[in-house]
Amino acid sequence: MWTSGVNALWRAAYRRAVRSAFATVPLYRERWALGGRTDPVVVPGRTGTHGGAITAEEAVRKVVDLVPLAGGAASPDPARGLGHVLPLARPPRPGTLVVVVDPAIPRPPTDLPNTLRGCVLDPASLTGGTRPAALDEVVTALRRNGNVTAVGPDEAIAALVAALPEDLAHRVDRLPHRALDRLDGGPFGLIHDPVLGYLGGIGHCGRWHLDWPRVYARRTTGGLALTLLRQSSPRLVDILVAGGVRGEVAPCPRHGTPVVLT
């Protein structure tokens, strides 16, 4: 698949995203016009720093300048993309309750398919005096033999499981977050970044697949730079996540789609 044109399509989508960002987004306009960028070069002779990529910290600090001139949302959604990476990492059955337990994700994901129900649960609330309503719903779903998938950092998922009755705890499917610089051997996991959201997950092959229709990655001198291909605002193009992670993007030998090797 990779060799039969997916790479060309993927790259074409990225070039469209770069062109659009250069034409409409203030931060990229001034950064790439006055400093430069690579791959593609937009102003001949100017190649910029780190190929024109910016750090996630800078993107957050200057997020108002990542809104296109026509306007749009000015805050990143850390739950973005969950609905698209779930089938890749741990395909949920219809009716599954997806519980996002991450203090950094205050709002439930908006892109889950209609067959799934999502909610957020702050792990800090599990140790407080008041029992959160979402926890009761998790217990109820498990008692009715429903499926529950817990998504979040390891410690947050552990806190959720610890708050459940002992006979139900083992029935929770776990999908731990992994930062791009902390990718492990799985067998389950999602690549998550607090600014860009969900970027991919471990596929059946045990490799870290990118959500390639929506996420592009390329190597720069600053590390892997990631781009959200379909997010209109804030526009996140060539973001160095986790402080800049050395790695490469290669085709999966089994699926032919891009995987991250760090």
Add this chain to the structure above:
Amino acid sequence: MTLSVSIVDPRVDAEPSGWADFRRRANLHPVWDYPLLRAEAWTARNPPVLAVLRDRTRVVAALSVMVCRTWREQRFAPPPRERTRRLRPRWAEVYLPLLSGCPAAVFHESLDVAARRDGLRLFERELARHLGPGLLGVVYRAMTDDLVAVLDGPGRISRRIDPTAVLRNRWTRFADWQDTLSPALRRRMAEIAADDTVEVSTATGRTDLDAHELAVLLNAHRARQDQRAWQEGQRSRLAGLHLDTRSPVSAAYLDLLVRRPDVTTRVYRDRAGRLLALNTMLDNPVSPALGHWADLPVGAGGRPGLYLDCYAHCVRQVIERGRPELTAGRTLLDSKAALGFGRRELSTVAVPRPVMGR
């Protein structure tokens, strides 16, 4: 006198020879600095080009010309020479969007009225050739009366727009200017100066500022100001349309501006370090200008009346340096009148394509 015109695109063309010398001879404001024009052009929806008028090899006049494709489209201008767009309808505006009270056509004092008239006609012919058949005409915005006199002619349309505020310096001491203010205004200024919850820093050539922070405050302020001007019926509106060809001020531009030795930047912060207001003053031997002013609205934590302190500071500099006048933009003229500012009438002259160069 042998006049010639060349038009350069600051985005890609090198600085014209003799440009720095002309800027100095003609006492131009820092906004005419070529690297600043380049930064402005790259980050504009309707980027400026620079027209340079020469007498043989010596630069004797210049015009900053916005090449306008749109007032509605929310996109930056396409990169130059990306492909030929000469047939696309466009118009040109001789205008300094970041110093709107000053004309964007400047002449060396050695040029008499006839030479200026000839030079402008020559410029129009060269502009038509440069931009191609898609050019609809040229609009000279914010022109002073002496320029209107040389621009006027058959088929050219002229109308008054909002005037700009000008303070003539007739004092030798700052205290003398303060004595002309009303007691209430003096009291208010003293209160602001004594407010120890606001920290003020003022310097030229600043490298300690975060230009992005300045740009965010400035663009939010400009958006509020534009909305108010529109609601109050600004005189530059035409046929009920928002004909705004300007672009947001970029952080890159401000970064270059505040680093200049002839730009004084004054910022106000609260005790937590939050930026409350900013001001840039563009120094000039003939006519310093109060460049940018922006503040937080009171509802968002801003402090009322900081602009009074800013104006007092600028007036103090003008008096202490012995400058002849201070210009301060085209808004809030009544408030500025209370500080002693008068008005300089400005006009816009529209020149349709058929009469360009005639």
